[in-house]
Amino acid sequence: MAIATLTLNPALDVTTCTEKVRDTHKLRCTAPRFDPGGGGINVARVIHTLGGEVTAIFPCGGPAGTMLETLLGEAGVPIAPVPVKAATRESFTVDEGGTGKQFRFVLPGAELTDDELGSLLDALKAHDFSHIVVSGSLPPGCDPAMIVRLGTLARDTGAKLVVDTSGPALAACEGAGVYLLKPSLREVKDLLGAPIEDEESELAAARTLRERGFGEVIVLSLAERGALLVAEGTELRMPAIEVDAKSAVGAGDSMVAAITLALSRGQSLDDALRYGIAAGAATLMTPATELARLPDVERLYAASSD
Template sequence: MAIATLTLNPALDVTTCTEKVRPHHKLRCSDPRFDPGGGGINVARVVTHLGGMATAVFPNGGPAGGMIVKLLEDKKIPILPVPIAGAVRESFTVDEDRPGDQYRFVLPGPELHDDELTALVDALFGIVEVSHIVVSGSLPPGCDPAILKRIAERCHAAGAKLVIDTSGPALAACEGAGAWLIKPSLREAADLLGREIAGEADEAAAAKELRDRGFAEWVVVSLAERGALLVGKDKELRVAAVPVEAKGTVGAGDSMVAAITLAASQGKGIEDALRYGIAASAATLMTPATELVDREDVERLYAGMAS
């Protein structure tokens, strides 16, 4: 069975490097690197890199949208771009040579009309033989977060497992949606619950509360350098992060979601799927700029975790 992803607010990721970021100066930059970006698009890229099949559904408009389509076609990622009147956004990342800091500038993206949103969702559910659907990334300006609950209802009707990876009001609107899995960070979980989360017992209680409130069957809380916490019915599992030398952070969370979803779609248990996700996240940290996983790195790190 295949995977489908939906990116409601994609971005053309532009990455460059300069010696040091200073105010009021012209900053001479290296040649830019262009990558197709946005949560669901990144998930589809990682799934494909890892040998799976994922079709990326996303709005397409303007020069940036056209470049995203070309880049994905060049990478042989299955895509279903849906035309929109507006122009897809760009995101701009500047890496410093010294001291090595990274600056990320994210534009808001276009508003989507109701008919465009309907066309996107219809395209998503028009893909045949899909076992898992991943909705990942931010919502475009003015988009009603209730669209995620509507997608959840259609997933239930279609028998597809829904993975949601978003934040803020969009994630809050998923209460009661009954997704298969959500992956908030610890800060996002705290924001959802309106309180600070301190200590491992509180982390587990917070994840259980999100599950009990109907966000998802499985709640995976990303704990950054401490790994991740998985909570489901009568199950709690912590998986430590894999220590690696980090060259970049872009896409690490998307890689975790992609690998978890791919492993689950291939019949692996949720515990093994989480370990595979942790390995993919670590492998992405090892790559510079907006590059994503190397399959050999993922398999090697995963094998080391299982041993």
């Protein structure tokens, strides 16, 4: 069965490069690169690249929204855009050529009306999906209880809900019927309000999230140290794969994409986590907002399985 991704606050990602970022100066930049952005859209792009069946659902408005649709269409990603009154936001990434530093400017997006949010939920109900992936930030004014509504929808339609979000939306996952939750270590520290300083406290935090009902499966992203997975009867810690990193944009989304795809294919949690780490590493190898390439994912996954 197919996977749906829901991006409540999508973005048109604009990437450029300048020699040095200096205040008050006009900075001459390279020609911009445009990519579809937002957590769920990135997840859909990677699932499509990996050969999975996916539909990207997102609100779409204004010139940036039109370009977002066009870019996804050119990439062959199946989409179900929901027209909205507000313009889709843009996000900007500026690479500093002289130092290799990367500056990321993220605009907030616009509020969605209740009717527009309802239309997004209707789009999820229109087809049978095995998994629904909700990834990225909520738009301004969106009640975090939207996560609860999505949990109810997933239960009623027989889908498994996968969530990668932060802040109040992450807190709303408690008891919401989430199947798999993928927070970062920083997000868990903020959520639990407790220090997490070593592997023992990392494991304790992941167990706490599961026991409190944040998800049946907790995948704690540890950045350059890999990831930790906790589920009923399973606790896995896997190291990251060392690669020549060019950009971290979309690495977490790529991990979520590959894990979800593997699970939808009936693979084990062990294999799914390994696949996710390979996809995240493959995205690190690509510049700017480009995401994982299939040959890189397959090569890294095969090497990690030896």
